[in-house]
Amino acid sequence: MNFYDYSILTPKNEEVSMKDFEGKVVLVVNTATGCGFTPQYEDIESIYEKYHDQGLEIVDVPCNQFAGQTPGTDEEIHEFCTLRYNTKFPQMKKTDVNGENAAPLFTYLKSQKGFEGFGRGPKALAMSAMLKKLDKNYKTNPDIKWNFTKFVVDRQGNVVARFEPTASMKDVEACVASLI
Numbered sequence: 001m002n003f004y005d006y007s008i009l010t011p012k013n014e015e016v017s018m019k020d021f022e023g024k025v026v027l028v029v030n031t032a033t034g035c036g037f038t039p040q041y042e043d044i045e046s047i048y049e050k051y052h053d054q055g056l057e058i059v060d061v062p063c064n065q066f067a068g069q070t071p072g073t074d075e076e077i078h079e080f081c082t083l084r085y086n087t088k089f090p091q092m093k094k095t096d097v098n099g100e101n102a103a104p105l106f107t108y109l110k111s112q113k114g115f116e117g118f119g120r121g122p123k124a125l126a127m128s129a130m131l132k133k134l135d136k137n138y139k140t141n142p143d144i145k146w147n148f149t150k151f152v153v154d155r156q157g158n159v160v161a162r163f164e165p166t167a168s169m170k171d172v173e174a175c176v177a178s179l180i
Helices: 038-052 074-085 106-113 122-134 169-179
Strands: 005-007 016-019 025-031 056-062 151-152 159-163
Touching: 005 025, 025 106, 025 169, 038 056, 038 074, 038 169, 056 074, 106 159, 151 169, 159 169
Parallel strands: 025 056
Antiparallel strands: 005 016, 025 151, 151 159
């Protein structure tokens, strides 16, 4: 199977096929409304506005699996994002990204790009310290570690990059720009 064989649900339980994005660059991100990384919505929206007309699509999948940081309904999440960050890209239904109920799309993405570390800096050290307490083997499995993990898919459907929430949004934008 490949990227285009998967789909994800909208808040109205309508299926969105990744095949709809064939020939486009896609940024898939699991998000949260009450996380320290939530301000990344501003950067994601900026990237969307800058590159959407050139073929970028965002697949925003709210997830409540990380410290319960997305407690609201799909409608409340959408309202928060549009009012607070003026997001224009579509949001999908709140969905699990890890475990037995994980969306198959995320199982596939993780199989293509596993966890490679949090990088350097204070946020990276803090994430590593926190995850060591939750799962001493976190470095060896491909699971999503936290909110705002991003996958970049090229125009041919190849998963070309995975960015942890601690990655610079400038690096995410540079990756997207290189594929546009």
